[in-house]
Amino acid sequence: MLTIKNLHAEVEGKQILKGINLEIGKGETHAIMGPNGSGKSSLASVLAGRDNYTVTEGEVWFNGKNLLDLSPEDRAREGVFLAFQYPVEIPGVSNLNFLKTALNEIRTYKGLPAIEGRDFLKLTKEKQQLVDFNANLMNRSLNEGFSGGEKKRNEIFQLAMLDPQLAILDETDSGLDIDALRIVSNGVNKLRDAEKSFVVITHYQRLLEYIVPDFVHVLYNGRIIKTGTKELALELEERGYDWLKEELHLKEA
Amino acid sequence: MTSDITLPFYQALTTDVNALSACQAQDELQGIRREALERFAVLGLPTLKTEAWRYSNIQRYLKEFPYELLYATTTVPAATIAQTAIPELDSYRIVLVNGHLQADLSELPAGKGITIGALSAHTQAPGFTTWFNKQHHLAQESLATLNTALFADGLYIELAANTVIDKPVHIVHVYTTTQHAFIQPRHLWVLNRNAAATIIETSVHPDAGAVTFTNSVLETVVEENAELWHYNIQQGDQHFREVHTTAAQQQANSRYHHFNFTLPGTPFTRNNLSVALNGSNTETNLNGLYIANESQHVDNHTFMDHIMPNCNSNELYKGVLLDNANGVFTGRILVHREAQKTNAFQQNNNLLLGTKADINSQPQLEIYADDVKCSHGFTAGQFSEESMFYLRSRGIGEDAAKALMVNAFSHDITDAVKVPALQHYLQEQIAAIMNN
Ligand SMILES: Nc1ncnc2c1ncn2[C@@H]1O[C@H](COP(=O)(O)OP(=O)(O)OP(=O)(O)O)[C@@H](O)[C@H]1O
Ligand SMILES: [Mg+2]
Numbered sequence: 001m002l003t004i005k006n007l008h009a010e011v012e013g014k015q016i017l018k019g020i021n022l023e024i025g026k027g028e029t030h031a032i033m034g035p036n037g038s039g040k041s042s043l044a045s046v047l048a049g050r051d052n053y054t055v056t057e058g059e060v061w062f063n064g065k066n067l068l069d070l071s072p073e074d075r076a077r078e079g080v081f082l083a084f085q086y087p088v089e090i091p092g093v094s095n096l097n098f099l100k101t102a103l104n105e106i107r108t109y110k111g112l113p114a115i116e117g118r119d120f121l122k123l124t125k126e127k128q129q130l131v132d133f134n135a136n137l138m139n140r141s142l143n144e145g146f147s148g149g150e151k152k153r154n155e156i157f158q159l160a161m162l163d164p165q166l167a168i169l170d171e172t173d174s175g176l177d178i179d180a181l182r183i184v185s186n187g188v189n190k191l192r193d194a195e196k197s198f199v200v201i202t203h204y205q206r207l208l209e210y211i212v213p214d215f216v217h218v219l220y221n222g223r224i225i226k227t228g229t230k231e232l233a234l235e236l237e238e239r240g241y242d243w244l245k246e247e248l249h250l251k252e253a
Numbered sequence: 254m255t256s257d258i259t260l261p262f263y264q265a266l267t268t269d270v271n272a273l274s275a276c277q278a279q280d281e282l283q284g285i286r287r288e289a290l291e292r293f294a295v296l297g298l299p300t301l302k303t304e305a306w307r308y309s310n311i312q313r314y315l316k317e318f319p320y321e322l323l324y325a326t327t328t329v330p331a332a333t334i335a336q337t338a339i340p341e342l343d344s345y346r347i348v349l350v351n352g353h354l355q356a357d358l359s360e361l362p363a364g365k366g367i368t369i370g371a372l373s374a375h376t377q378a379p380g381f382t383t384w385f386n387k388q389h390h391l392a393q394e395s396l397a398t399l400n401t402a403l404f405a406d407g408l409y410i411e412l413a414a415n416t417v418i419d420k421p422v423h424i425v426h427v428y429t430t431t432q433h434a435f436i437q438p439r440h441l442w443v444l445n446r447n448a449a450a451t452i453i454e455t456s457v458h459p460d461a462g463a464v465t466f467t468n469s470v471l472e473t474v475v476e477e478n479a480e481l482w483h484y485n486i487q488q489g490d491q492h493f494r495e496v497h498t499t500a501a502q503q504q505a506n507s508r509y510h511h512f513n514f515t516l517p518g519t520p521f522t523r524n525n526l527s528v529a530l531n532g533s534n535t536e537t538n539l540n541g542l543y544i545a546n547e548s549q550h551v552d553n554h555t556f557m558d559h560i561m562p563n564c565n566s567n568e569l570y571k572g573v574l575l576d577n578a579n580g581v582f583t584g585r586i587l588v589h590r591e592a593q594k595t596n597a598f599q600q601n602n603n604l605l606l607g608t609k610a611d612i613n614s615q616p617q618l619e620i621y622a623d624d625v626k627c628s629h630g631f632t633a634g635q636f637s638e639e640s641m642f643y644l645r646s647r648g649i650g651e652d653a654a655k656a657l658m659v660n661a662f663s664h665d666i667t668d669a670v671k672v673p674a675l676q677h678y679l680q681e682q683i684a685a686i687m688n689n
Contacts, residue, residue, distance in 0.1 A: 048642075048646050049642075049645075049646070050642055050646075051642070052638075071645070071651075072642060072645040072646050073645045073646075073648050073649060073650045073651070073654075075646075076645070076646055076647055076648035077648045081646075081647075082646055084643070084646075087643070088637070088639045088640050088643045090640050090643065090644075090658075090661060091661060092660065092661025092662060092663075092664040092665070093644075093657050093658070093660070093661040097657070098644070098647070098649075098657065101649055101653055101657060102644075102647040102648050102649050103648075105648045105649050105650055105653060106648040109648070141661075158647065162647065162648065
């Protein structure tokens, strides 16, 4: 579904991604871990098309399309979704209106008619329940004054509404209380199927107990330096990253 | 007579202003008209050197065409009015063609205490004799004095004490002339004690092959404990130019809510809005939203005159400037020495979206009382890139995202609109502007 080849990217003249290679198949869930500042959110941003990042080398293919050629909106319409680490607040744009616009823009792109008001409300109700999203937040401005946890839930709620093929969750677990973590994870698990793929960026093994990944990658200094299965996450939880960094330095030396 | 006025406007006025007034001077207002004309002669037409007109080159627009100054009354067919309805709005309707009431297309509210009709037919009415041309700011604005000297007609509304109109009154202004014309409507609305009304003004400009320049003046009087909700929606046209002066007076315990929406179309719009607070414990809300495109020029010149103590005024003007549109905002707040315990707030926020769009904004606070709360603020900026990216990352295209953001930017103005059908209409208009 997604193939990343030798991806290099810089922001404000600073090289952040230094040759990422990653293959994500249909129905797979990949976890990406790694120390602060290693480039995890940057990778997510580049995939979503944030334009302050410049790709200097490499390719990204999504379902046979050159992802890097597409505008951010077209990437979303093709089925890429990024749940942000820090969702923005947009005063004055109602959550509901925003979602309806998004849904219809995606439908138009796919040649589908706009969704009927009644169907939209039905869908909204159903997906709210999935992540236990407070219905009162629906009519409020997008994320404005939402608590940290409410913002994260809203991201997953949007994910459920827009039903993408590839969802990248950037530290969705941070800011969620213990119950919320379980609820949101269960919601994500219900969305998982043989057609959909997930990339879960996290610092904590705890999330991966709920959303069990097929693969775990460690991103360090703009590169994936280790790939393993869910056991790798456990090992990282115990030992931290230093041993990996040392291994890397030995290899490079 | 008519030979003179085929000259370019400014020449006609400067060479033989007295001869011009002779035509209008047959009525009982002769004295008032002559005085206004003398005042106009002193003030002259504004130039870029006139402080209040520094950023609005009106002479450029007056010289564009040879404007007829005494354009005769016309009427329009019902079809003209058909498309002016605001969907779902349950209202009365008043049709004014170039300022003249067209009764057959109007549906006036009737009932005890309601007087509505042509201004020219009500010059003996008590509201007229008490209030006409009394708002003292009018004498400071040369175009208002010109209007007083030469106006033909307009709308007179008087609500007797304790009279409340049950539905909004929708005034449809039709501006259409077969020759280039400078027309000067004049209106007076008086709400006596405890009266209340909601008045919505919109305009339509059927193309009759010529440019219409209006210089209209509206005086509103909100007497003790009366309340006026006033919405003025300016949706212009390429063959229209507009100077509009609203001069309000508020007496004790009254509430005045003024909304001004200027949407794309008219190349040149200048709104003078002034409110004189003649009584205590009043509330004034001035809300403005201007969305301008192409090389449109929109100038809102506002003046809150706090004469009496314990009054609150709140002014919020927001602008969206597209293409190479040009915005001007002036917010003058004058707090007299006697006006203790005044609260006067003012804010002007702008989105500069066009590469050559421009805003000149100036607060003018003159405060002579010591126990007051006053503030003002100004912003001009673009869309936040973070917000745009967030919306686009959800599949929303750039134009739709901009439309959402403009809607968001203007929501505190549109949310304050108390008539749901009108609120909805305005939101749709804004979305339509942004989506095209
Ligand atoms: N706009 C920017 N200008 C300059 N540097 C930037 C910019 N955005 C990101 N960076 C830098 O890029 C590097 C990678 O940041 P990124 O946010 O991708 O890290 P991360 O792995 O997501 O970290 P965390 O775990 O803390 O979320 C950091 O050193 C960061 O300071
Ligand atoms: Mg990050």
